Amino acid sequence: MLGTGIIKGLAVTAKNFVGSFYDPARLVTVEYPEKQIPIPENYRNFPFLVHEGDDPIATLRCVACKICENECPPQCIYIVAERDEKGKVLKKPKIFDIDIAVCMSCQICVEVCPFDAIKMDQHFEIAAGNRFEGLLLHREQLAKPNSYYQKIHPTEAAEVDAMLTAMKARQAAEKSAKAKPAPATQTPPPAA
Amino acid sequence: MTLSVQHLWLIPALPLLAAAIGALTPSGGRTLAASAAIAAMVAAFVLSCCALVAALADPTANLTYNFTWFDLGTGAVRLGWLLNPLTAFMCVMVTFVGTLIFVFSLGYMHDDENFTRFFCFLSLFAAAMLGIVVSNSLLFLFVSWELVGLASYLLIGFWFQKPEAAAAAKKAFITTRIGDLGLLLGMVWLYHARGTLLFFDGGAGVLEPASLTALMVSTLSCGLAVSTAISLLIFCGAVGKSGQFPLHVWLPDAMEGPTPVSALIHAATMVAAGVFLIARIYPLMEADYHHHNLPIHALTVVAFIGAITALMGALIAVAQNDIKRVLAFSTVSQLGFMMLAIGVGSWVAAIFHLLTHAFFKALLFLGAGSVIHAAHHEQDMRKLGGLSGPMRVTFLTFAVGMMALAGVPFLFSGFWSKEAILHAAHAWDVSHIPLYFGLTAVVLTAFYMTRLVAETFFGKPRSHAAGLAHENPAVMTVPLVILAACAILLSLLAWPTPWLQHQLDPQAHTEPGGLSLMMLSIVLVALGLGAGWALYGRLLRTNASAPDPLAAALPRLHAFLAARMMFDELYAATFGRLSNGLAALADGLDRYVWGGLVNLVARLGQFGGLVNREADEDGLNAGFDAVSRKVRSVGQIYSRAQTGETHGYLRVIALGFVVLVLLVMLGGVR
Amino acid sequence: MNTLQLCLLISSALFCIGLAGALSRTNTILVLLGIELMLNAANLNFIAFWRFNPAPLPATGVIFVIFAIAVAAAEAAVGLALVIAIYRHQQNIRLQDATRLKG
C-alpha cells in the first residue's frame, strides 16, 4: 500500500538516531584531533628525506642527482647540489625544497630515486598560517631519520635496508678486491 | 444488549449495503462480495437477537417508531418500524437460515463465474425480506414485497442462458404479479377507507380496534363487509407469493434457479412472506369472524384454499421424479398447511410451522443441493441411488429433515407444529373438511418423503454420475449439520410447554391437545412411512428406466399427477388462449383501423406538401434569393470593420461609453 | 466633495489607467492586466458604496466583490492560457498580430 515505504524509511532513520546515542560502535566518525583512526601501514602522502645518523643534514642519503626534480609531474621539487670551495659538485643537496602546496603525493619521486633517499611520509596535518612560509618545506624539515621510516613503514623499510646492506656488502667486496692496488679513502663511511 | 425500535432499520439496511457492495465490486472481487454479504447477515442476525430480547421483554406490546416519509400537503405519507415477537422471531429465523444458506452458497457456487452478482442478489433478497418483516406500514411492506419479487426474478433467472430458467423467472414474476395486483387494490382501498397504512399508530393504525370496527360495520351492496373484501384482496397477494392453489404454478418451476436460491425462496423468504403477511394482518382478517350474518368470512376462504393446496401439493409430489420438484410440491403442501392454520384461527400455529418448516425445508433443499452438486447436477432421483454410503453426512442430515417433514413423532420439530395445526383444525367449528384434507396430506407427505429418501440414497447407483459422487467440503456440510440440529432442537419451542405460542400470543388459550387426534396422526404417519417403504424401499429399482410401481398400479392417475394435474395446460388453454385472442384483436385494430387512419392523414399531408413546394419554388424562393444576395453584399461591406485588431474594438467601446455618458448628462436623461 | 466621491474618483482613475494601459500596450499580458485593473476599479466602487450607503442587507457589497474576485481569477486563468496558446501559434504575444480572424 502507498505509504508503507515511507514508514519503513522513517523507522530506519529513527533507529539510527536512537542507536547513535546508545551504541558508540554505530558512529562512523571519531572526534578527530583528540582521537585518531590508526593509519594503515600503506598509507602515504608527501615525501620526506631519509637520513642515517644523528646529524640530519650531514647524513642524508640524497646525493642531489636531481632525477626526482626532473620527474616530478607538478614540478614541486627544487634541488641545488652543494659545491666545495673549488666549485666541484659534492654529492649532497645544498637546497632541497618541496612545495607541499603543489605536491600531489604521486610517489613518482620515490619510484625513481636510485638511492632510496626519498620516501613517502604519513604525516598529513600540515596546515599553516602562511602558504609561502608554512608550506614550502626545506631540507631541515624534510629530513627524518631512518628509524622513523622503519617505524611508519616497517615492511617496506626492512626490504630497503636489506637491499642496502646487501649492496654495501657487494660494493665492499668489490672495493676490497680493487683496494689491493689502491685503497679508496674518499668513499663515505658506511651507513650505520 | 437490546435494540431499540428506532434502530430496527439497521437489520434490512445491512444486507442492502452488502448488496450495494456486491453490485459495485468487479467480478474479480469474489472474496469481498461474499464476505460483505456474510458479514452483513451475521451482523443482522446479531441485531435480530438483540431485537428479540427487546421484544420478549414485553410480548404483548407492539413497539413502533413512525416517521413522515413525505408531506402531501393534505396529509403525510408515514412509514414506520414495528417490533413485536412476531417480527423478532421472523428476523431471527430469516437471518439465521439466510446466513447458513449464504455459507452453503460459498461452496455450491464456487465455480460460477458470476459469483459476485449472485451474492449481490442474495443480499438484496434477504434485505427485501427483512424489510417486509420490520415494516409497520403496508406501503413499505408492499415496496419490500415487490423488491422480493424482483430479487426472486433475478435469482430464478440467474442462469438466464438456460431457456427454462429464463422462462421460469418470467413465469414466477408474472404469476406473483397477478396476486400483487390484488394486494395493491386492497392497499388502495384500505387507504381510501382509513387514510393511513400504518399497522399500529397509537390507536390510529389499521390493525387497531377503532379501525377494525369501522371497517367491519360498513358493508357493500353484495353483503360483504368492507374488511372482508379488503382482506380477500390482500390475501390474493399472499396466494401469489406463497404459491397457494390457483397461483401455485410458478413455484415448482422456480427450481430452475441455483439450489441455494430454491432453499432461500422455499424456506426462509419468499413463500414465508405470504404467510407472514396474513399473520401480520390477522386482526383485519379476523374482524368479520364474529358477524354471523355475513355471506362469507375471509378466514373461511383462507382455510379452504389452504386445505386444497395442502392436499393438491402432496398428491402431485407423489408422482414427481426430480428431487427438487418433489421438495417444491412438498413446500406447496406445507404452505397450504400454514394457510389452513391461519384460516382455522390459529395464526400462532401457522407461524410455528413456518419457523420449523423454514429450518427443515432449508435443510432438505441444501441436502438436495449437496446431492446435486456431488452428482454433477443430476437431479432425477431415478438416476441416483446408493448415496448413503459415500455421502454419510448429507444422508443423515437429509434423513433428519425428511423425518421432520413427515412428522415422525416426538423428536422432530415438524411433528409438533403439524400437531398444533391439526388440533386447531379439529377445534374449528365451521367445518371439518380442512381437517380431513390435512390428514390425507399427512399420509401422503410421509409416503412421498420415504420414496424420495429410498430412491435417492439406497440401493445401487443407477448412473455414472451418481457412482462418482462423494462427500462435499465442510463449507457445505457444516450448514447442513447446524440446520439438522435446529430441526430437532426446535421441538423445545413447543414441548414440554408451548413456549412459543405464549410468546407470540399470550391471550391465546391452548387447550390440552386431544390425545386421540395425536394418536391418529401418529398412526397415519406410520401408515405413510410403511407404504412408502413397502413400495420403494423394499423393492428397489435396479436401473433408471424401470417403471415406477405406483405408475404400474394406477397408470392414468399417475400420469395425471406427474403432469401436475394439468394446471399449466389448463391455464394455457383458458387464460393463455383468451389473452392470445385479445392480443390478436388488438393487433388487428392497430394494424387496420388506427393504421388506416394514420395513413390517411399522412397522405393528406403529403399532398399538401406537394402543393406547397410548387408554390415555394416559383413564388417565394425568388424573393428570398434576392433579399439574401443584398444581405450578403451589405455583410461584406460591414465585415471590413472587423479588423481583428482588439485594440480597435476596445477603443470603440471606450468611446461609445464616453458618448453614452455625455448623452445622458447633456440630455438630462435620468 | 465628500469621502464617497473621493473613493469614486480614485476608482475611476484606476479604471482609466487600466483602460489607457490596455489600449496603448501591445503585449497581450499587459492588456489582460489592464482589464484586470478595470475589474478591480469596479470592486473598489462596490466597497465604497457598501461602506457609505447602507444597503438593505448588510453584506451585499462584500458579496458582490467576493464573486467578482472569483470570476476575475477564472478570467485571469483562462486569459493567460489563451496568451500561451497565442504564443504557441505565432511565436510572439503582440496583440496586433493576432488578427487571423479578421473579416
Add this chain to the structure above:
Amino acid sequence: MTAALILIALLILGSTAVAMSLRNLIHSALLLVLSWMGIAAFYLWAGAEFVAFAQVLVYAGAVSMIVLFAVLLTRRSRADLSIAPASLRRAVAGVLAGGATAGVLTLAVLRTNLQIAPSAAPTVTVQQLGLELIGPQVASVLVVGVILTVALLGAVVLAASDRNDGKEDAP
C-alpha cells in the same frame, strides 16, 4: 482617515501608472502586485477585512503567479522581456481614450449628489458572510463554482500542448 485614504490612493494609482508604462514586463507585474496589495489596503481601510485577505490571497497569491508564469513561458530570450515601445499613434489614442473616460467619469461623479449615511463601517463578520453565501446566495455560489471549474478545465485544455513528445518515465 482621509489622509490614510489619500496615501492608499497614491500607492494604488502611482504603482499602477508606473506599471502600465514600464518597459520591463516583470517589473510591471511585480508593481501590479503592489497595486493589488494597495487595493487590499483600501478594503481594510473601508472595514471589509475578509475581502481584503481574499484579494491578497487571490491576486498576490494566485493571479500574480499565473501572470509571472505566463511571462516566463512566452519569451525566448531575456531581451524579449523589455517590449518594444508602443507606436506613438497607438499610445496617444490609448491615453486619449483613457483621458476622455476619466474626464467623463469625474464629471459624472462630481455632478452627482451622493449622500453619506453611516459614519462607522457596517460590521459584517465572516460568519454572517458565510451564512449569506450558503443561504440566499447559494445559487450564485454554485454558478461561480461551475464557472471556476470550467475555467480550470478550459485553461488546461488551452494551455496543454498537442504534441506528446517524450514519455514521462523514460528510463
Add this chain to the structure above:
Amino acid sequence: MNAPANTNSLLERAPVMIRDWIIGFFPESLRWPVGALLAIAAMLAVFGLVFAFLTLAERKLLGRAQNRPGPNRSGLPFFRGTKLFGLTQPFADAVKMLTKEDIVPRAADHLLHFLAPVLVVAFALMTFAVIPYGRQLVAVDIDAGVLYFFAAGAATELAIFMAGWASHNKYSLIGAMRALAQLISYELPLLLSVVPVVMLAGTLSPTKIVEAQANVPGGLIPHWHVFTPWGAVGFAIFMVAALAEANRSPFDLPEGESELVAGHLTEYSGFKYALFFMAEYFGMIGLTGMGATLFLGGWQAPCAFLEFIPSYLWFGVKMLSLILFMMWIRATLLRLRIDQLTRLAWKFLVPLALINLGTAAFWSRTDSWSGPLQFVRWAIALALIVVPFVVIGRRLTAGLAPRTYRYAT
C-alpha cells in the same frame, strides 16, 4: 487581548502581566502602539532564538540519523577548551554570515535582488501575527485570521520568485519557476485540508478554533481535531502540503543542490543568504504553529489535569515536535522529481482532500448519533477515507515496479 487573565497560575498570566506592567508607564494614547511594538519585539526575540537553535537542532538530528554526532565543537570566545555540546554554534554561524562578503552579480536586477530577502522574511514574519501562542497570547486577533495566514504565506513565494529572477542566473530562474509551480500545486491541498476544520469549528478565527478543541472536563482523550477521521486525514494532507510550502525536503526542488547548485539562493551570500535561511525556518515555524492550532488543539493541554502547565509551553511543545518531525522526514526521504511532485499534488492530495471534505460534512451531519450508531459513524467515516486512499494510491503507484539499477549492483 485586553480581557483580564482568568484564574490561572501566575506562570500562565506572566506574559500578559509583564506587558500590562510595561504599558502602564505610557500615557493612554500611546498604549496601543506600544503594546503592539512589545508583541513584535517579543516575537522577534523568541523566534529569533528558536530559529538559531533550530538550525543547530536540525544539523544535530541529521547527524544522528546518519550515525554522526553533528556539530559539537564550538565553545566560547576567550575560554578555550569549553565545548558546551556545540550549543554556541548558531552564534558562530551568525558571526560568519554577517562578516561575509556580499556579492551581487553585475547583470542582476539590483533593486529586486536586494528586496527579495527582505520581503521573504517580512512575509514570513507577517504570518506570526495571527497564531495564538497561548491563552490570550495572540498579536492580532482578527476574525478571518486563517485566511490572513494563508494570504501572507502565499506571498512568500513571490519573494522567492523575485530572488530567482533578479539573480540573472539560469539556475536561479529554474529554481524560481519550480517554486511557483510548487506553490500553485500545493496551495490547493493546503487550503482544502483546512476547510474541514473551518467547517466543523464554524469560524475562521484561530483563537476560536483552538477554543473549539477545548477539553471536556475530566476527559482523558484530547478533544482535538486530529483524533477524528477527517482531522487525521486533514492533518496528514496539511503536513505534506506544509512541507512543500516551506520548501522542505522531500519537496526542496527550488533549491535542489544536486541539479540547481542552490536554486534561487545561488547568487546570494552573507547576510542576504542568512535572511533566506531565516525565512525558511520562520515559514516552518509559522506552518507548524498553524498546524498545531488547527489540528492539535493549539495551546490546549491534552487532558484536564495537565492544565497546570502554562498554555504557551504546550503550544511550544506541539510546534517543536512538528518541526522535529519535519526534520526527521528530511533525514529520511529523497527529493522528488518535478513531475512526481505535481502529480502527487493534483492526482493524490487534491482528490483526497476533496473526499475528506465530504467525510467532514458527513461527520458534522451525524453529530447527534450515539450508542451503536457511533460505531456506524466511525465505520462509515473510516471507509470514506480508507477506500479512496487505497484506490487512489493504487492508481498513483500503478506500473511502478521496484527500482532497478543498470550500472550498480
